[in-house]
Amino acid sequence: MNFDDTPQEAEFRATARAWIGANAPKQYEDELRKSSLGRTQLKNANILEVAKAWQKKKADAGWACLHWPKEYGGRGASPIERVIWQQEEGPFGKLSHMFIIGHGMCGPTMMAFAREEHKRAYLPPLASGEKVWCQLFSEPAGGSDVAGLRTRAEKDGDDWVINGQKIWTSGAHYSDYGILLTRTDPTVPKHKGLTMFFLDMKSPGVEVRPIKQASGASDFNEVYFTNVRIPDHQRLGEVGDGWNVSLTTLMNERMSIGAGVSTGFPELFEYCSSLMLDDGPAIEDRAVRAKLANWAVKASGLRYTSMRAISALSKGERPGPENSIGKLVAGSMIQDVATYALDLQGAAGVVSGPEDAEVAGRFQAMLLRAPGTRVEGGTDEIMRNIIAERVLGLPGDIRVDKDLPFNKIPTKGRG
Amino acid sequence: MNFDFSDDQKQLRDQARKFLTEKCSPKAVRIVLDGKAPYDKALWKGLAEMGFLGVAIPEEFGGAGAGHLELCVIAEEMGRANAPVPFSSTVYLAAEALLIAGSDAQKKKWLPAIASGEAIGTLALFEGKGNPSPKNVKLTAANGVLNGVKKPVADGAIADFAVVAARTGSSGRENDISLFVVDLKGAGVEVKSLTNLDPTRGQAEISFKDCKAEPLGAAGDGWSILTQVLDRAAVLCAFEQVGGADRALEMGRDYALDRIAFGRQIGSFQAIKHMLADMYVSATLARSNSYYGAWALSTNAAELPEAAAAARISATQAFQHCAKNNIQVHGGMGFTWEFDCHMYYRRANATALGLGSLTYWEDQLIDRMRKKNAA
Numbered sequence: 001m002n003f004d005d006t007p008q009e010a011e012f013r014a015t016a017r018a019w020i021g022a023n024a025p026k027q028y029e030d031e032l033r034k035s036s037l038g039r040t041q042l043k044n045a046n047i048l049e050v051a052k053a054w055q056k057k058k059a060d061a062g063w064a065c066l067h068w069p070k071e072y073g074g075r076g077a078s079p080i081e082r083v084i085w086q087q088e089e090g091p092f093g094k095l096s097h098m099f100i101i102g103h104g105m106c107g108p109t110m111m112a113f114a115r116e117e118h119k120r121a122y123l124p125p126l127a128s129g130e131k132v133w134c135q136l137f138s139e140p141a142g143g144s145d146v147a148g149l150r151t152r153a154e155k156d157g158d159d160w161v162i163n164g165q166k167i168w169t170s171g172a173h174y175s176d177y178g179i180l181l182t183r184t185d186p187t188v189p190k191h192k193g194l195t196m197f198f199l200d201m202k203s204p205g206v207e208v209r210p211i212k213q214a215s216g217a218s219d220f221n222e223v224y225f226t227n228v229r230i231p232d233h234q235r236l237g238e239v240g241d242g243w244n245v246s247l248t249t250l251m252n253e254r255m256s257i258g259a260g261v262s263t264g265f266p267e268l269f270e271y272c273s274s275l276m277l278d279d280g281p282a283i284e285d286r287a288v289r290a291k292l293a294n295w296a297v298k299a300s301g302l303r304y305t306s307m308r309a310i311s312a313l314s315k316g317e318r319p320g321p322e323n324s325i326g327k328l329v330a331g332s333m334i335q336d337v338a339t340y341a342l343d344l345q346g347a348a349g350v351v352s353g354p355e356d357a358e359v360a361g362r363f364q365a366m367l368l369r370a371p372g373t374r375v376e377g378g379t380d381e382i383m384r385n386i387i388a389e390r391v392l393g394l395p396g397d398i399r400v401d402k403d404l405p406f407n408k409i410p411t412k413g414r415g
Numbered sequence: 416m417n418f419d420f421s422d423d424q425k426q427l428r429d430q431a432r433k434f435l436t437e438k439c440s441p442k443a444v445r446i447v448l449d450g451k452a453p454y455d456k457a458l459w460k461g462l463a464e465m466g467f468l469g470v471a472i473p474e475e476f477g478g479a480g481a482g483h484l485e486l487c488v489i490a491e492e493m494g495r496a497n498a499p500v501p502f503s504s505t506v507y508l509a510a511e512a513l514l515i516a517g518s519d520a521q522k523k524k525w526l527p528a529i530a531s532g533e534a535i536g537t538l539a540l541f542e543g544k545g546n547p548s549p550k551n552v553k554l555t556a557a558n559g560v561l562n563g564v565k566k567p568v569a570d571g572a573i574a575d576f577a578v579v580a581a582r583t584g585s586s587g588r589e590n591d592i593s594l595f596v597v598d599l600k601g602a603g604v605e606v607k608s609l610t611n612l613d614p615t616r617g618q619a620e621i622s623f624k625d626c627k628a629e630p631l632g633a634a635g636d637g638w639s640i641l642t643q644v645l646d647r648a649a650v651l652c653a654f655e656q657v658g659g660a661d662r663a664l665e666m667g668r669d670y671a672l673d674r675i676a677f678g679r680q681i682g683s684f685q686a687i688k689h690m691l692a693d694m695y696v697s698a699t700l701a702r703s704n705s706y707y708g709a710w711a712l713s714t715n716a717a718e719l720p721e722a723a724a725a726a727r728i729s730a731t732q733a734f735q736h737c738a739k740n741n742i743q744v745h746g747g748m749g750f751t752w753e754f755d756c757h758m759y760y761r762r763a764n765a766t767a768l769g770l771g772s773l774t775y776w777e778d779q780l781i782d783r784m785r786k787k788n789a790a
Contacts, residue, residue, distance in 0.1 A: 001484055001710045003416050080416075273788065283785065286778075293777035296784065297729040301700030304418070304707045311418040322703070325696045381685070387695055388688035392668050395683040 038369030055129030073127030102133035153182035194242030264337035447499035469530025477527030494655030509536025516632030571619025613765035653730035701733035
């Protein structure tokens with residue numbers, strides 16, 4: 001048992017570290033290090049532009065999407081090399097946030113199902129960040145129940161005509177392309193009538209409307225489709241096989257969101273280390289210490305769980321199911337951590353403006369953003385179902401709509 | 416990076432599991448649970464023959480000289496089997512104390528006897544309520560004799576010798592405490608068994624009256640040695656807890672698959688599925704924290720104090736969580752003497768206290784994290 005690199009890994013790490021040291025946008029390092037959930041903007045620069053510039057620089061030197069094949073804009077690196085890169089990239093990795101969906105979900109789906117000429121045309125600019133992609137799955141009528149979606153695709157000559165509405169689409173407002181899951185046959189059971197496409201987000205008939213979130217910010221969108229035409233060669237997988245295609249995407253979503261989840265613990269520990277309460281330093285208060293200790297072991301437990309997965313990668317093995325706990329644990333933990341940080345502030349905790357609030361309002365911003373982390377990319381409840389069914393082998397839920405034709409499934413709860 | 420046990424160590428785990436499945440069935444555990452024997456003597460002998468008792472004891476002292484990672488994988492299996500033997504007192508506490516502070520003569524006297532299963536050892540630290548603290552040690556040592564009462568002492572009624580914490584000064588500082596080795600079969604020792612939460616591991620009150628004792632380590636070093644012993648035992652014990660948590664989770668999962676109610680497997684109800692998923696989460700966090708503890712223990716890393724406290728907290732929580740919810744999944748049957756669920760519930764809650772309770776270790780963890788940050 002050890003934490004040492006193999007000689008090849010050490011060599012790769014040294015090369016990566018040297019390149020990052022010479023090329024990363026150091027002027028933002030401190031700010032990126034201090035950014036936390038709900039507080040990810042830069043003060044004097046547009047983070048999207050900084051992120052795109054860093055991604056392009058990496059791509060030009062062969063450091064983008066490391067695990068992708070070279071011909072699609074990657075480096076053909078091993079999974080462990082990708083992890084080493086992420087460790088070395090450190091706070092600059094936060095600049096990859098806007099590319100997570102494209103690199104983590106759309107890219108792998110294109111790689112598995114697109115035609116060769118499309119892969120060669122679309123994947124390299126996706127890797128380099130010159131083109132940004134989004135994922136158009138969720139709908140008002142289909143969140144956790146993705147297969148309940150209603151957006152229609154109807155064949156018209158060599159094209160498909162799309163009508164309907166998507167929701168919760170991260171980054172649609174700055175995306176160039178998207179992968180789109182549609183219903184092509186409403187007369188068969190819901191999982192069987194779906195088909196996947198990719199499309200240009202600038203196509204006529206696509207309208208993006210930002211959603212104002214409970215936090216006040218807008219990361220997600222509604223996307224409306226009115227007679228949008230998509231050529232048949234942009235179909236991914238067979239007609240009616242969209243559900244299986246989407247499983248590839250969703251599996252990758254849970255992998256990429258699960259990696260490096262933030263718990264809020266380092267922020268809280270730092271805060272409590274300097275905070276003075278009425279009768280002394282917070283860190284010397286028994287109740288505070290008990291809370292901190294309980295969160296500390298969750299944070300360290302997640303850290304060493306991912307180390308175990310990385311070790312499996314290092315040995316060329318497939319990681320076990322342990323990593324599926326990451327998002328479930330971190331999501332509710334960061335919410336609890338933020339709530340507690342405010343509790344320690346007493347009445348002053350209500351003030352959230354960066355100029356007037358405690359530690360520039362980072363915990364207030366965290367609190368307001370946190371509910372989203374327990375919903376996006378699979379709700380806590382869906383994650384528990386996945387663990388129960390795929391890890392523990394418990395039976396799937398009884399699905400009353402499984403064998404009904406989609407257009408016979410009830411659409412209203414009451415009345 | 417290889418943050419995992421080696422293939423040889425995994426093989427040892429399989430071997431230990433096979434051995435314990437055969438020799439330590441729930442039926443065998445129940446003989447001790449029902450008070451028909453103080454511990455499973457045949458199993459203890461078998462563990463010695465397998466080389467498990469001395470796995471981390473150097474060869475020159477009669478052990479296998481393998482190491483602490485090997486001991487961790489065996490500890491996990493002991494916890495999974497709920498083994499009714501004095502393994503933790505003898506191997507994690509007494510043997511570790513001797514390895515850290517024993518003279519050559521002391522090591523030669525006791526370690527081979529531990530490895531061969533001839534001697535059962537324990538640590539006599541507590542004196543009634545309270546967590547490990549120098550100020551809670553009242554038993555005195557003067558002129559080579561001990562006077563005072565220790566309780567609870569794990570496996571005290573069956574132990575041949577004990578490492579005893581005694582007060583040798585009154586400055587109010589840690590160096591008031593010194594350690595001694597006491598032959599419990601000698602004069603001046605009175606032992607009384609105590610009824611306790613987990614009858615598969617006895618607890619005792621031991622009174623020392625002008626009892627002859629041999630110093631272990633230098634005078635005044637007692638607390639510093641004890642702290643090391645407790646840290647090392649915390650990691651080893653965490654593996655027992657991880658093994659127990661896994662077994663409790665498995666029992667709950669199996670019952671949820673077998674039991675039918677409302678015309679379906681109860682494991683198809685989300686209320687049950689989610690409870691089991693949460694058990695898996697805490698068991699996984701505990702396992703990962705314990706692996707880190709194992710690494711720190713086996714390399715004697717500077718991170719050991721922090722890693723040990725984290726492993727202790729995480730594994731204690733996980734075993735308690737899995738053991739209590741295993742009963743909940745079983746419903747009424749889980750609350751019968753006949754079903755095995757309560758054995759794990761008892762063990763989980765007794766183990767949670769033995770090396771100091773959660774309150775103590777939470778406090779220790781934060782102190783140690785602060786020290787690291789200050790360094």
